[in-house]
Amino acid sequence: MSYLELKNINKSYAGVAAVHDFNLDIEKGSLVSFLGPSGCGKTTTLRMIAGFEQLDSGTIRLDGSDIVPVPPNRRDIGMVFQAYALFPNLTVRENIAFGLQMKKTPKKETEKRVNEVLDMVRLQDTAKRFPHQLSGGQQQRIALARALAVQPRVLLLDEPLSALDAEVRVVLRGEIRRIQSELAITTVYVTHDQEEALSISDKVVVMNKGLIEQIGTPEEIYRAPMSRFVATFIGTANQFLGKTSGKNKVLCNNVELLTGDLNGFEEGQAVVVLVRPENVQVQSDKPQQKNWNIVPGGIETITFHGAVTRLGVNVNGQRVVADITVANTQPVSLNQKIWLMFPPDACQVMAAEE
Amino acid sequence: MAKSRSTPFHVPNKKIRPAGWQVFLVGFFLFYMLVPIISTYVFSVATRWDRTILPEGYTLEFYQRAFDASYFTITLRNSLILSLATVLVSLLVIVPTVYWVHTRLAGAKPLLDILMILPFGIPTVVLALALVQVYNFSPLARSPFLLIGAVVIYSMPFMYRPVANAIQAIDAHVMTEAGQSLGANVFQVLSKIIIPNILPGILSGSLLVFATVFAEYTLTSLIVGARFKTFPLLLVEFTRINGNVASAFSVISFTIAWLVSILILWVGSKGQVAKTKAIRTG
Amino acid sequence: MKSSLQRKTGHTVDWLGFAPFLLFCLAFEIVPIIFLLRGSFIEKTTHQFTIQHYLDLQRPLYINSFINSIKLSGLTAIIGMIIGTFIGYAIYHWPSERVREALITLSDVTTNFAGAPLAFAFVVILGMNGVITQFMLQYFNYDLYPKFSIYSFSGLILAYVYFQLPLMVLLILPAFAGIKKEWQESAQSLGADTLQFWWRIGIPVLIPSLIAGLTLLFANAFGAYATAYTLVQAKLSLVTLQIGYMIAGEVRQDQAVGMAMAIGSLFIMGLSIGIYQAATLRTRRWSKS
Ligand SMILES: Nc1ncnc2c1ncn2[C@@H]1O[C@H](COP(=O)(O)OP(=O)(O)OP(=O)(O)O)[C@@H](O)[C@H]1O
Numbered sequence: 001m002s003y004l005e006l007k008n009i010n011k012s013y014a015g016v017a018a019v020h021d022f023n024l025d026i027e028k029g030s031l032v033s034f035l036g037p038s039g040c041g042k043t044t045t046l047r048m049i050a051g052f053e054q055l056d057s058g059t060i061r062l063d064g065s066d067i068v069p070v071p072p073n074r075r076d077i078g079m080v081f082q083a084y085a086l087f088p089n090l091t092v093r094e095n096i097a098f099g100l101q102m103k104k105t106p107k108k109e110t111e112k113r114v115n116e117v118l119d120m121v122r123l124q125d126t127a128k129r130f131p132h133q134l135s136g137g138q139q140q141r142i143a144l145a146r147a148l149a150v151q152p153r154v155l156l157l158d159e160p161l162s163a164l165d166a167e168v169r170v171v172l173r174g175e176i177r178r179i180q181s182e183l184a185i186t187t188v189y190v191t192h193d194q195e196e197a198l199s200i201s202d203k204v205v206v207m208n209k210g211l212i213e214q215i216g217t218p219e220e221i222y223r224a225p226m227s228r229f230v231a232t233f234i235g236t237a238n239q240f241l242g243k244t245s246g247k248n249k250v251l252c253n254n255v256e257l258l259t260g261d262l263n264g265f266e267e268g269q270a271v272v273v274l275v276r277p278e279n280v281q282v283q284s285d286k287p288q289q290k291n292w293n294i295v296p297g298g299i300e301t302i303t304f305h306g307a308v309t310r311l312g313v314n315v316n317g318q319r320v321v322a323d324i325t326v327a328n329t330q331p332v333s334l335n336q337k338i339w340l341m342f343p344p345d346a347c348q349v350m351a352a353e354e
Numbered sequence: 355m356a357k358s359r360s361t362p363f364h365v366p367n368k369k370i371r372p373a374g375w376q377v378f379l380v381g382f383f384l385f386y387m388l389v390p391i392i393s394t395y396v397f398s399v400a401t402r403w404d405r406t407i408l409p410e411g412y413t414l415e416f417y418q419r420a421f422d423a424s425y426f427t428i429t430l431r432n433s434l435i436l437s438l439a440t441v442l443v444s445l446l447v448i449v450p451t452v453y454w455v456h457t458r459l460a461g462a463k464p465l466l467d468i469l470m471i472l473p474f475g476i477p478t479v480v481l482a483l484a485l486v487q488v489y490n491f492s493p494l495a496r497s498p499f500l501l502i503g504a505v506v507i508y509s510m511p512f513m514y515r516p517v518a519n520a521i522q523a524i525d526a527h528v529m530t531e532a533g534q535s536l537g538a539n540v541f542q543v544l545s546k547i548i549i550p551n552i553l554p555g556i557l558s559g560s561l562l563v564f565a566t567v568f569a570e571y572t573l574t575s576l577i578v579g580a581r582f583k584t585f586p587l588l589l590v591e592f593t594r595i596n597g598n599v600a601s602a603f604s605v606i607s608f609t610i611a612w613l614v615s616i617l618i619l620w621v622g623s624k625g626q627v628a629k630t631k632a633i634r635t636g
Numbered sequence: 637m638k639s640s641l642q643r644k645t646g647h648t649v650d651w652l653g654f655a656p657f658l659l660f661c662l663a664f665e666i667v668p669i670i671f672l673l674r675g676s677f678i679e680k681t682t683h684q685f686t687i688q689h690y691l692d693l694q695r696p697l698y699i700n701s702f703i704n705s706i707k708l709s710g711l712t713a714i715i716g717m718i719i720g721t722f723i724g725y726a727i728y729h730w731p732s733e734r735v736r737e738a739l740i741t742l743s744d745v746t747t748n749f750a751g752a753p754l755a756f757a758f759v760v761i762l763g764m765n766g767v768i769t770q771f772m773l774q775y776f777n778y779d780l781y782p783k784f785s786i787y788s789f790s791g792l793i794l795a796y797v798y799f800q801l802p803l804m805v806l807l808i809l810p811a812f813a814g815i816k817k818e819w820q821e822s823a824q825s826l827g828a829d830t831l832q833f834w835w836r837i838g839i840p841v842l843i844p845s846l847i848a849g850l851t852l853l854f855a856n857a858f859g860a861y862a863t864a865y866t867l868v869q870a871k872l873s874l875v876t877l878q879i880g881y882m883i884a885g886e887v888r889q890d891q892a893v894g895m896a897m898a899i900g901s902l903f904i905m906g907l908s909i910g911i912y913q914a915a916t917l918r919t920r921r922w923s924k925s
Pocket residue numbers: 013014017018036037038039040041042043044045192
């Protein structure tokens with residue numbers, strides 16, 4: 001039995017479903033991210049766990065007991081908001097002590113605990129300041145400290161970093177992950193930043209339009225997306241539409257692609273083949289590899305992305321994107337005729353819907 | 355593989371209702387605010403309404419008598435003259451000043467703010483006493499001109515707020531510089547850019563000043579009194595003479611206030627439309 | 637193009653643009669008030685400095701006027717602030733936006749319904765033969781009079797609260813908008829109940845607006861004249877009524893006493909603003925503005 005279990009949760013606003021048939025098990029001490037486009041129901045789900053939204057149907061069990069009837073202030077669940085939500089009339093110390101005071105913790109212990117969490121977020125010297133005297137990043141650390149001070153059973157974070165600068169964001173997400181694993185606190189982390197979700201999570205839940213698209217480790221989500229939505233939402237993927245032919249071939253747009261085993265598909269079924277740009281290699285002369293996909297094309301765009309350079313290549317009228325690192329490729333130029341190659345196991349095949 | 359996505363699951367639409375305490379408080383508020391007004395309306399058409407819960411009969415006689423009252427047209431005319439003159443002076447004195455301070459003289463903003471809230475801190479009787487004491491020589495002494503000066507001061511905050519908001523909202527300073535950099539002179543900037551853009555604010559302010567001055571009693575009665583009788587003075591006079599006719603006057607005065615409020619709302623919504631349009635096209 | 641510093645301080649020429657308005661305020665407001673202050677300290681015949689006019693204020697009539705005015709303004713300001721805040725909260729959380737806007741418009745209109753029409757409306761409902769008076773008499777067999785009278789202090793309170801309530805509603809609504817939903821939710825997830833949230837966070841955050849409202853309501857009632865003039869006349873002495881009588885020459889009092897009274901009421905206005913400043917001194921440590 002998992003620590004936090006969400007079963008068949010439904011929630012709709014004015015007749016329109018915001019979350020539909022949501023099922024999720026979260027292990028004790030793990031960090032799970034909800035990832036998805038705006039309006040897909042991430043916040044709604046989080047707020048149902050916190051108790052700020054009522055469920056239309058379904059159950060939420062925490063440590064074996066149903067928490068749906070428990071009001072938010074008795075759930076023992078900490079929450080961190082995007083807009084920090086520090087109390088403006090209380091100092092940093094008073095903000096952090098607030099939850100402990102609500103629990104009638106003895107003064108000495110409160111003091112000790114406040115100092116502990118201030119140490120944890122490395123902001124001991126701000127204790128006497130008011131929230132408006134702190135930077136955004138500092139405010140969010142204090143908000144985190146405030147939520148952690150009461151040692152909640154679960155920590156919820158709703159896009160905690162999206163109001164911050166890119167640089168602060170990267171530092172702070174590392175901090176959050178460090179503190180989370182040190183305390184081994186069960187955490188749900190909402191974000192629409194895929195890099196953030198992939199880099200700090202034990203498990204990622206990809207959501208779309210109120211539904212779970214896929215649950216998996218960051219690697220699974222990236223390497224084995226189970227739907228076109230996941231494949232295109234997480235990272236970039238080249239898509240080839242076509243029909244299956246034989247045991248390991250897909251015919252698309254006059255290109256024949258060699259793929260892995262096509263066991264699950266019928267002959268001639270409409271499918272889509274997904275290939276990540278970093279799996280596409282570029283050669284100026286025709287490569288000789290056996291059993292690889294090798295197609296000719298012309299370079300249409302070259303975009304410098306820092307670590308990689310992204311090429312937009314016209315292959316028989318279809319745009320194919322390839323990422324190359326400067327270290328292992330010769331210089332390229334616009335309109336250059338080149339060859340693209342990628343192995344069959346870089347091709348992921350899924351049924352084309354709609 | 356992804357689940358099929360046949361999204362709209364329709365659940366019975368639960369409309370959010372206000373809570374009981376809200377209904378109670380707002381109900382009390384409505385009762386307090388509306389009962390006196392509604393009663394005045396009913397009283398003005400009631401034949402007799404001092405022995406029963408509901409009036410004994412209805413009549414328009416009191417309106418007839420109100421319109422026939424010897425001073426009715428004169429006071430109405432005087433009130434209109436006073437209100438319009440005040441709006442005019444207000445526009446001439448306040449609007450250019452607010453524009454000037456916002457575009458050329460940001461340093462004077464605190465002083466302007468203080469001058470604009472000062473009238474709230476001076477009881478009208480005190481203002482009346484001060485003016486009557488200082489201007490005790492003709493032609494100003496106890497004249498309508500002195501009165502106009504007084505009511506302009508008294509109604510100043512009502513003009514200032516909407517105009518200042520409008521000028522702030524359009525970033526008049528940047529607009530002026532943009533206009534000038536495109537070769538417009540000060541006059542063209544004002545007539546083609548600034549005034550059309552802050553017109554809703556100017557209109558709201560003018561209407562507010564108009565309504566305020568139209569109902570003004572204290573300054574008028576204490577500075578000029580019977581020499582320049584306005585509508586509110588006539589109303590007070592009739593509360594002593596005939597209650598029913600006085601209620602007819604009250605109704606007229608309420609109705610003007612409502613009309614002006616509706617106009618202000620309407621102007622405000624126009625301003626909103628203009629704003630969103632400007633955003634969409636610009 | 638001017639530098640921003642120049643724009644802030646301005647050239648002498650720029651100040652000329654401000655001159656017409658400044659002159660207008662000087663002519664019709666500031667200079668007359670200064671003369672009023674001066675006049676209140678001048679003996680009429682000898683033109684000597686004197687504080688006699690202020691000593692004259694000790695007469696029972698004037699003392700009572702000040703006491704009545706302060707009691708009336710203070711009481712209606714407190715009633716208006718408390719009830720107005722609750723009504724404002726109910727309106728702020730009303731689910732329908734159209735109802736909310738309608739109630740705000742109503743407040744806008746009714747808060748300006750002071751003066752004779754308002755006074756008269758209260759006579760219609762609560763006068764000797766008023767609708768509510770009749771209703772109480774016929775259905776509850778209870779005669780409001782003579783215990784209550786619309787022409788007395790208690791009647792004035794009812795009439796003043798009429799314009800104080802909506803004013804408070806208008807003043808407090810923006811303050812409710814400043815209380816973030818996330819604060820309530822944070823407090824809840826930290827174990828606080830509704831009462832604890834309001835006690836520790838909500839009310840402290842509202843305090844500046846509440847005190848500002850109280851001050852404005854007090855000044856609003858203290859300066860009111862027409863409503864009282866129509867309702868109570870000579871039955872109750874108020875500062876504004878006394879000053880009014882002196883201007884109109886209805887009483888044969890020395891006008892200089894009126895000036896002293898006027899300066900006295902300006903002093904009370906100033907004092908209430910001072911109290912406001914002092915009371916919000918603490919909150920300025922944490923509020924940004
Ligand atoms: N209080 C509400 N009333 C009506 N509809 C709501 C309410 N809250 C959310 N919704 C709707 O429910 C859906 C899910 O909203 P939710 O806030 O959970 O999205 P989200 O995934 O958190 O998006 P974002 O990334 O923009 O924060 C949206 O379509 C939204 O419009």
